[in-house]
Amino acid sequence: MKVVVLTSSYPRTHGDTAGRFVADAVEHVRERGIEVEVVSPATVPHYGIAYGSGVVGNLRRNPARALFLPLMLGRFRQAARRAARDADLVHAHWLPLGAIAMTLGRPFVIQLWGTDVELARRAPPLARQILGRARVTLCASNALADAARELGAGEVRVIGSGVDVPAEVGPEAQPPEVLYAGRLSPEKGILDLLAAANGMKLTIAGDGPLREKVPGALGFIPHDELGGFYERAAVVAVPSHREGFGVVCAEAMAHGRPVVASAVGGLVDLVVDDETGLLVEPGDVDALRTALRRLLDDEELRRRLGAAGRERVRERFSWERVTDLTVAAYEDVMRASSADT
Numbered sequence: 001m002k003v004v005v006l007t008s009s010y011p012r013t014h015g016d017t018a019g020r021f022v023a024d025a026v027e028h029v030r031e032r033g034i035e036v037e038v039v040s041p042a043t044v045p046h047y048g049i050a051y052g053s054g055v056v057g058n059l060r061r062n063p064a065r066a067l068f069l070p071l072m073l074g075r076f077r078q079a080a081r082r083a084a085r086d087a088d089l090v091h092a093h094w095l096p097l098g099a100i101a102m103t104l105g106r107p108f109v110i111q112l113w114g115t116d117v118e119l120a121r122r123a124p125p126l127a128r129q130i131l132g133r134a135r136v137t138l139c140a141s142n143a144l145a146d147a148a149r150e151l152g153a154g155e156v157r158v159i160g161s162g163v164d165v166p167a168e169v170g171p172e173a174q175p176p177e178v179l180y181a182g183r184l185s186p187e188k189g190i191l192d193l194l195a196a197a198n199g200m201k202l203t204i205a206g207d208g209p210l211r212e213k214v215p216g217a218l219g220f221i222p223h224d225e226l227g228g229f230y231e232r233a234a235v236v237a238v239p240s241h242r243e244g245f246g247v248v249c250a251e252a253m254a255h256g257r258p259v260v261a262s263a264v265g266g267l268v269d270l271v272v273d274d275e276t277g278l279l280v281e282p283g284d285v286d287a288l289r290t291a292l293r294r295l296l297d298d299e300e301l302r303r304r305l306g307a308a309g310r311e312r313v314r315e316r317f318s319w320e321r322v323t324d325l326t327v328a329a330y331e332d333v334m335r336a337s338s339a340d341t
Contacts, residue, residue: 002088003090006040009094031323094111112244114140136157137157138159142269144158160269177202180202183206235302236249239262258276276305
């Protein structure tokens with residue numbers, strides 16, 4: 001089987017964080033003996049639109065770049081058509097690339113991650129057309145699956161992002177510290193965290209448009225170095241206002257670290273309140289502060305929640321399970337396509 005993966009975010013180098021979760025998924029599928037060809041801005045001209053803040057973020061910050069969008073999409077579609085000539089299946093990540101996938105003459109699945117659903121709600125007729133043509137819509141969380149059905153998707157399956165579960169984890173740093181890892185942007189709730197964690201030891205690994213308002217931020221850390229940051233942390237904060245899945249949350253749990261997360265999107269699939277972490281309402285600074293302080297002051301609670309979270313990720317979000325579900329979706333689509341012909 002040959003699968004063509006279409007994605008607007010993909011790492012250009014080993015240390016690049018952009019689209020790392022897509023690249024990891026591709027490698028695990030390849031390990032199952034499936035041929036995968038990736039079409040992405042890493043290999044197609046993107047005219048400075050794709051990286052940094054991402055396509056949507058870059059266009060918001062500099063609307064003049066929209067002039068280059070047709071050029072980028074045209075080159076992208078040309079590369080996709082070449083790759084799909086001998087492909088059995090197309091896997092499009094993010095809804096806009098589903099519009100390209102449905103022109104390639106191959107059965108396709110589409111995977112939704114969150115920001116694309118926000119865009120889809122502004123153009124529901126186009127979203128319905130794309131989702132209606134997809135053989136299967138894969139969603140990173142139950143919240144996204146509900147949104148996909150509202151937008152007209154047919155068969156919907158929930159497949160989160162896989163994470164590596166280390167064989168063992170080391171002791172946390174002393175004194176206990178809070179870790180935030182991710183983009184420094186309003187929807188990630190970083191300013192809420194700064195207010196809530198005032199007076200606490202806080203490590204911030206990330207970059208983004210709010211960098212100037214986040215003193216001491218370390219910038220983006222290469223993914224293969226983040227494990228050490230998770231190990232040092234006593235608590236990992238994920239205060240997002242919206243979150244399609246929550247890779248940082250899942251990775252923190254895989255390292256046995258308790259998470260304080262907002263009760264939004266995919267985070268509620270990951271965190272069972274007071275069992276594998278603590279949930280708070282997004283934007284509630286007082287509740288966030290209380291939850292962080294509760295964990296920092298109670299080592300036994302941290303240990304209990306961290307161990308339960310690690311087991312939950314091992315059972316539900318290991319790469320083995322996620323890849324099993326992905327390959328099963330491919331095989332089901334191919335069987336249905338063969339029956340159609």
